[in-house]
Amino acid sequence: MNAPKEKLSFKTNSELMARRLAALPKGVGQGHALFAERAENAEIWDVEGRRWIDFCAGIAVVNTGHCHPRVVDAARQQLSTFTHTCFQVVAYESYVELCERLNAAAPGSTPKKSFLVNTGAEAVENAVKIARAATGRSGLIAFGGGFHGRTMFGMALTGKIAPYKIKFGPFPGEIFHVPFPNALQGVSEEDSIAAIERLFATSIEASRVAAIFIEPVQGEGGYVPAPLGFLRRLRALCDTHGILLVADEVQTGVARCGRLFASEHYDVEPDIITMAKGLGGGLPIAAVVGKAQIMDAADVGGLGSTYAGNPVAVAGALAVLDVVEAEKLCERSMVLGERMRARFEAMQA
Ligand SMILES: Cc1ncc(COP(=O)(O)O)c(C=O)c1O
Incomplete structure (x- = not known):
C-alpha cells in the first residue's frame, strides 16, 4: 500500500499543450511549453521527468523555495x-x-x-x-x-x-x-x-x-x-x-x-x-x-x-x-x- 505510486501512463508536454490549447482561451499565456510534475526548492521536474532550475519562481513568488517544509507543514x-x-x-x-x-x-x-x-x-x-x-x-x-x-x-x-x-x-x-x-x-x-x-x-x-x-x-x-x-x-x-x-x-x-x-x-x-x-x-x-x-x-x-x-x-x-x-x-x-x-x-x- 505504501509503495511509491507507479505512473501508469506518461504524458508529454506537447500532448498536454494540445489539450490546454483546446480547453483554455488563448489570452491565458504560458512562458514555457512545460507542465510541472513536482517542485522542490529552486527546481521543477516536468511531466517528462526533466529537471529545470526555476529562475522564474512563479513570477517572484516562491522566495522561500518551492514546497519549503515549514510552509507545507x-x-x-x-x-x-x-x-x-x-x-x-x-x-x-x-x-x-x-x-x-x-x-x-x-x-x-x-x-x-x-x-x-x-x-x-x-x-x-x-x-x-x-x-x-x-x-x-x-x-x-x-x-x-x-x-x-x-x-x-x-x-x-x-x-x-x-x-x-x-x-x-x-x-x-x-x-x-x-x-x-x-x-x-x-x-x-x-x-x-x-x-x-x-x-x-x-x-x-x-x-x-x-x-x-x-x-x-x-x-x-x-x-x-x-x-x-x-x-x-x-x-x-x-x-x-x-x-x-x-x-x-x-x-x-x-x-x-x-x-x-x-x-x-x-x-x-x-x-x-x-x-x-x-x-x-x-x-x-x-x-x-x-x-x-x-x-x-x-x-x-x-x-x-x-x-x-x-x-x-x-x-x-x-x-x-x-x-x-x-x-x-x-x-x-x-x-x-x-x-x-x-x-x-x-x-x-
Ligand atoms: C508590482 C505588481 N503589482 C501587482 C501585481 C498583480 O499581482 P497578481 O498577479 O497577484 O494579481 C503584480 C504581478 O505581477 C506586480 O508585479
Missing part, C-alpha cells in the same frame, strides 16, 4: 483543523497575528494597520479604495512601464499597453502616467518630477490627486530600481500636496530585494504598501499595509472578500515570515544579488 496542519470560515463572518487569531507582524515590520514609525486579500491586483484595488476614502480625492498617478495587475484599476494604473490593456478599455478615469526614472531610456529623476509638476499644471490639480502608485523596483517594466533619491523626492512632493504615496511591493517584497520591504532601502515611509506573491510562499495571499489613520478611512463592511486571508494561506504566510528570519533570506538575497551583478557586469565588459 503549517498549511497541512491548518488544513486538518479548518479551511475556511470567512474572516468577516467568524474570525481566527492567525489572521490577526499576520497583520500584527506586518504592521511591526513595515517601514517607518507611524502606527500601522493591515488587512488581507487574495492577490496582488486585489491589494492594488483596495489601496485605491482606501486612498480615495482617506483623501476624498479621485485622481491617481502611476508610472510608464509600471505593472499593477489585471483588474480594472490594476490595468488602468499599469503603464504598459501590450499585452495587458489591449482591447480591455475604457478604463476608470482620472488616472495619469508619468515616465519612470530610467537612465537607459534617458529619463532622469528630475524629468519624472517635472512630468508630475506638468500634470498638475495641465491635467489635474494636485489637490484632487489621491495617490501616487510606484513600484520601488519596476518588475514588468524591466527590473529597474527607482534611483535612491527619487522616492524621497516623491515623498516630499506628496507631503507638500497632501497626496498619499503607495508603494506597490507585490513583487519587490518579502526578501526579494534584500529587505522585507524594498522601500526600506530608500528610508521612506509609504502611506500604503501592497504585498502579495512571496508572502504566501506559493499559497494565494496578499496584504494592504498602511498608516493606521489612513487605513481606517473605509467604513465597516467596505473591505474584505469571501476568501481574503484564507486560514491555510495565512498559516503559510506566517511560516514564510519565520523562514525569512531563520534562514536570513534578506542577507542571502543581497549576497546572491551582488554575485549576479558582478557576473553580469563582467559579461557586459
Whole structure:
C-alpha cells in the first residue's frame, strides 16, 4: 500500500499543450511549453521527468523555495483543523497575528494597520479604495512601464499597453502616467518630477490627486530600481500636496530585494504598501499595509472578500515570515544579488 505510486501512463508536454490549447482561451499565456510534475526548492521536474532550475519562481513568488517544509507543514496542519470560515463572518487569531507582524515590520514609525486579500491586483484595488476614502480625492498617478495587475484599476494604473490593456478599455478615469526614472531610456529623476509638476499644471490639480502608485523596483517594466533619491523626492512632493504615496511591493517584497520591504532601502515611509506573491510562499495571499489613520478611512463592511486571508494561506504566510528570519533570506538575497551583478557586469565588459 505504501509503495511509491507507479505512473501508469506518461504524458508529454506537447500532448498536454494540445489539450490546454483546446480547453483554455488563448489570452491565458504560458512562458514555457512545460507542465510541472513536482517542485522542490529552486527546481521543477516536468511531466517528462526533466529537471529545470526555476529562475522564474512563479513570477517572484516562491522566495522561500518551492514546497519549503515549514510552509507545507503549517498549511497541512491548518488544513486538518479548518479551511475556511470567512474572516468577516467568524474570525481566527492567525489572521490577526499576520497583520500584527506586518504592521511591526513595515517601514517607518507611524502606527500601522493591515488587512488581507487574495492577490496582488486585489491589494492594488483596495489601496485605491482606501486612498480615495482617506483623501476624498479621485485622481491617481502611476508610472510608464509600471505593472499593477489585471483588474480594472490594476490595468488602468499599469503603464504598459501590450499585452495587458489591449482591447480591455475604457478604463476608470482620472488616472495619469508619468515616465519612470530610467537612465537607459534617458529619463532622469528630475524629468519624472517635472512630468508630475506638468500634470498638475495641465491635467489635474494636485489637490484632487489621491495617490501616487510606484513600484520601488519596476518588475514588468524591466527590473529597474527607482534611483535612491527619487522616492524621497516623491515623498516630499506628496507631503507638500497632501497626496498619499503607495508603494506597490507585490513583487519587490518579502526578501526579494534584500529587505522585507524594498522601500526600506530608500528610508521612506509609504502611506500604503501592497504585498502579495512571496508572502504566501506559493499559497494565494496578499496584504494592504498602511498608516493606521489612513487605513481606517473605509467604513465597516467596505473591505474584505469571501476568501481574503484564507486560514491555510495565512498559516503559510506566517511560516514564510519565520523562514525569512531563520534562514536570513534578506542577507542571502543581497549576497546572491551582488554575485549576479558582478557576473553580469563582467559579461557586459
Ligand atoms: C508590482 C505588481 N503589482 C501587482 C501585481 C498583480 O499581482 P497578481 O498577479 O497577484 O494579481 C503584480 C504581478 O505581477 C506586480 O508585479
